[in-house]
Amino acid sequence: MREGLIPAVLGTVVTASAASLLGSKYKLAATGVLGFGLAHIVLGAIDLIEHR
Template identity: 90%
Template sequence: MREGLIPTVLGTVVSASGAAFLGSKYKLAATGVLGFGLAHIVLGAIDLIEHR
């Protein structure tokens, strides 16, 4: 399995769940979860590009 694939997939799932909760009354928490998910996507993509 390629290095960086797991954080990228995990970040996608976390970002999707954070985006789903943006319309609820917990908007601040959903924004934080979305940010953590996007950070995982970026760091995983860097690993995927770096370790070709």
């Protein structure tokens, strides 16, 4: 398995679930979780590109 794939996939799942919560009363928490998910996607993509 390629290095960086797990953080990228995990970040995608976290981002999607946080995006679904943006319309609820937990908007502030969902925004924070969305940022963490996007950070995982970016860091996983960097690992994927770096270790080709």
